[in-house]
Amino acid sequence: MAERLSIRSRVPQNPLDEVKCQQLTDQFRQILSTKRMNSLSTGISISRSGSRSSRERDYGSPLPLPLSSAGNDLPAYNSLRNIPLIPKAPQDARSIRFRSMLHTLANMPCKWENPGLLDEALRVVPLERIYNEAQEECDVLNAEAASLGPNKKAAWGYQDCVIRALMRWFKSSFFSWVNNPPCSTCGTPTIGVGMAAPTPDEQARGATQVELYKCSFEGCGQYERFPRYNDAFVLLETRKGRVGEWANCFGMLCRAMGTRVRWIWNSEDHVWLEIYSLHRRKWVSVDVCEQAWDKPKLYTEGWQRKLAYCIGFSADGAMDVTRRYVRNFSRWGADRSRTPEPVLLYILDEIRATKRRDMSKQDKFRLEGEEMREYRELQGYVASAIAAEVCKSLPDSFFKGQSGHNRSPRPDPDAQKAAEARQNSAQADVDRTRIRGPNGARGAPNPQHPQNPPPPPPR
Ligand SMILES: [Zn+2]
Structure with a gap:
């Protein structure tokens, strides 16, 4: 009886007893x-x-x-x-084709690594103007940082400002955009009539494809050839092209200026660059056609495009950087079905190993450390995207609950710095326009602007 009582006393009288x-x-x-x-x-x-x-x-x-x-x-x-995936060698035909394509693409930035030609390339760059502009912008950024407090770091460093100035010069005064080349006889617009076989000279200069255009003026009938050169040093002479040529030539010039560069291949037929900012110790997206500096959301939120793969290749590495550009994968991610993810890891490992074959242990170690840091940065984007989605789905009352905590998100220092830099660059642009007049020396309207027709493929 006593036992029964003790058992009964252990059973909570109220089934919803909070402590139990x-x-x-x-x-x-x-x-x-x-x-x-x-x-x-x-x-x-x-x-x-x-x-x-x-x-x-x-x-x-x-x-x-x-x-x-x-x-x-x-x-x-x-x-x-x-748990991190284990890389897996490609086995099916599709994966093997993808691997072969990525290996070919990975060579692209290696073609820039020619010290003699890079020195030669610098002859076309108005270095004094670029360095002066960079210094000016850098001084402004430093002054702004100083005004915020004694230990504040400027949004961008001098080296970043050099590339920003180079980008402005490249678009405004050096390279031009070509959709249909105008008739060289009468200047009338031309109409595409297909492809032509490259001449021996075009072939010698690296053009494997030549587009053919015919003058639209009846009395003229002139044909125009547009060889698609993919040799950055040849592009220094032709100084025209579409997004592929722009990224190629500008990437090479960034290398010539001593910056580490990545050439970003995107599966939705776009290419752009990333440069390594020593000041921020991170890779920064640079789209020279769009004059977009550190605007990784341009393609998704700006152009409303879904992206599957964005893979960065440099002289010494390869990295899947899709997460930098596709922050919210459920909204902006396209189907990644070219190969299973472990196979993609294997291929990128393989490309890295090839590029680093002759590298010292120390250099390899340094690059690996850098990649770990970048990996954490990219993981951070995944986490913040998920957190943002979760926050959206919760009622406001949740945040104002017992703890009294407010919903205001923690400011992202990088985003703040970037915002500052954007403001500065906008101001710098305004200043330059004032100096050079309303049209300045800036290029023609860019066909890649969201309000203009969509961009053609890089090749
Ligand atoms: Zn003509």
């Missing part, structure tokens, strides 16, 4: 947590026993995987989905 509920919840959490930890350590030991070092493994794609492609390589348990 809390205890049960805690117990349940504990069990779940232990289970997860067990599965997790099994998962880690599986991946550690893989063929690659943990550092190589950690380059993993910053993209959350579609279940279909993740399913084959990971245990089904949900909590394991965030």
Whole structure:
């Protein structure tokens, strides 16, 4: 009887007793947590026993995987989905083709690495003007930072300002955009009539494709050839083209100015660049056609385009940087089905290894450290995009609840700096326009502007 009583007394009288509920919840959490930890350590030991070092493994794609492609390589348990993927060699024909294409694309920025030609290229750049403009902008940024407080860092450094000045000069005074080349006899617009075989001279200068145009004026009938050169040093002479030529020639000039450059290939037929900012210790997007500096959301939120792959190739590396450009993958991500994600990792590892074959251990280590930092940066975008989505789905009352916390998000220091820099550059543009008159020396309206026709493919 006494025993029965004691049992009864242990059963909560009120089924919704808060303390008991809390205890049960805690117990349940504990069990779940232990289970997860067990599965997790099994998962880690599986991946550690893989063929690659943990550092190589950690380059993993910053993209959350579609279940279909993740399913084959990971245990089904949900909590394991965030474990870095194990690179996997391509096996199916489609993946092998993709691999071969990426290896070819990866050569693009290597063609710039010719010290003699880079020195030669600098002859076309008005260095004094570029350096003066850069110094001027840099002084303004430093003064602004100083006015904010004693330990404030300027939005951009001198080297960044040099590239920004180079970009303005390149578009306003050096390179021109070509859709249909005008008739060289009468200046009338031309109409595309297809492709032509390259002449021996065009071939010698690296053009494998030549577009053919016919003058639209009946009495003229002149044909115009537009060879698509992909040799940046030839482009220094022709000084015209579309987005492929622009990015190629400008990327080479950035190298000539001593900056590290990435050539970004995008699966939706666009190309642009990234330059490494020593001041900010990060890669910054640069689209010279658009005069866009550090505007990674331009293509998605600006142009309303969905992107699948954005892969950066430099002389010494390769990196999947899609997350920098596609912050919210559910909204702006396109189908990444060219190859399973572990295979993409394998291919990028392979390209990196090839490029770094003759590099010293120290240099390799430095680059790997840099990549880890970038990987964390890209992961941060994933996390903030998810957090933003979650916040949107919660009612306001949730944030004003018991804790009294407010909903205002924490300001992002990078975004603030970039905003400052944009303001500065806008002001600098206004100043320059004032000096040079309303048209200045700036180029023709860009066909890539969202209000203009959509851009043609890079090639
Ligand atoms: Zn004509």
